[in-house]
Amino acid sequence: MRLLCALALLVATIGHAKAVEFEVFQSQARPLAVALLIKAPTESEEALARQVIERDWTMSGALQSLDPLLFVADPEETWHEVVYADWRVIGADALVLVRLEQQQGAWRGKAVVHDPFQMRKLNEVAIQAATLRRAAHQAADAAFAALVGVPGHFASRLYYVRKTKQGSVLVRADADGGEPKTLLGPFELLLSPDATPGGGRLVFTRFANGKPAIELFAGGKLTRIASFPGLNATPALSPDGSKLAATLSLHDNEDIYLYDFASKRWQRLTHSPAIDISPTWSPDGKRLAFVSNREGSPQVFVMELATHKITRISWEGRYNTAPAWSPRGDWIAFVAMKNFHYALAVVHPDGTELRYLATAERIESPCWSPNGWMIAFTVQEGARRGLAVVPVRGGKVHLLTKRSEDASDCTWAWR
């Protein structure tokens, strides 16, 4: 933690600087310098593991791998005994040793994290994974957890919608966009997926025969939850998975409704004649943020579920939509638009400390890593659409999906 306090100027180069409507937040935090040693059966496997771990750390903005050419210690000897002075002298804030072996088709090994300044081992984690990439993500997580003090998100899973010629499919990929696999589809249209933090339950809006329905995907089974006349949109699972908030237009008006999976009952939560849409849960399940144009243009509001008290939290600009509440509870991310320029914004749930983290020709649908460290979002430049990530504390934007892939609508879970 002491290391985190070291400050230096990190100039974040985010998106394109052309959008003068938004002043992008410049992070003052610098990444920790980490010396990484990897042992794998072959050199190419070592290289792949290094590439995966280094990219994970770089995208997080929290850790940065040191160039191995700087190392003065003999790597071979370091596996037997760590001489901390050799790592302090090259400015390593941490030393991470990763050993990976292939056993009966699976990858096993361990990651050990040392602090050269405190001269002690901080963490040792056993690794077990089906693929080398996943084993590398676990090693990256071990270092992140020990050095940042937050569980790592690198081995978590990103779910998103890919549009193909055959229709929309639901994809599950690694947190860095690697190893994408189609889970469901193709469907006519798939929108607004939302997963529980554990990834065990997933809801979305699916169009079939031109009509929208809210469906639940759990245990390999697809269940229809809502197909009312009109709108069946923007479902959001409560963090414990027992409830669902969604937008329906049952009374010829777009309002937020609450569905209880146990009782199978719907309850109307908002009664404004305005458009109320895009609910998102606080991690304790006690509040919802949502979008409403009740005051003239779309803005983000927070509702206390116990009292139904509603407070507006977005005050800058005329168009603030698509809120996503951080799993740590401290921020709400949303998409801001001014003069048809877009930005990814974060604000505290009480409406304070608004920051713009990224700008682009177009930004949509933010979602949080399950540890609350990163925000993924849809970016569109010209006809190309893909997913990008940025750390919540500010920093560089990285693209996750291939330029050729029409990816959008993310949700992020541990598994």
Place this chain on the structure above:
Amino acid sequence: MHAKSWFTVALAVVALGLSACAKQPPAQEAPKPQPKQEQPKPKPKPEKPKAQRPQQDAVYFAFDSAALDERARATLDAWAAYLNDHPDVRVRVEGNCDERGTREYNMGLGQRRADSVKNYLVEHGVAADRIATISYGEERPVCTEHNESCWALNRRADIRIQ
């Protein structure tokens, strides 16, 4: 008749705009069609002639708005007359948005546009259960270029006979 020829020109402009995409959005100052204009040829039936199916299927909106302007109301007056004369006909109103704004909010706005059309028809005597509504948000643009004339065509509600 002078007004009638203007109306024909306006319809032609709309048809061109819809087919060519890059053309101008629907003309702003088209006059209200009179119920008689929906009847180009008198039928040989002795009773009051029934209103024919309106040629204009779409009504258009301003950005982030579901308000019906005069032109939209004229289109809907023709639809109300037609639906009131044909009680067996059911319609589906599909609300759409341009690509600007955010996709989720546009799902709500598209529904609001469809509802706004439905409410107008209901106020003009059409039974609510004959009108289904749906929103496609910005997912089904008729025009895919990134300019105002194209966006204007995408901010619409389509009326489809079921």
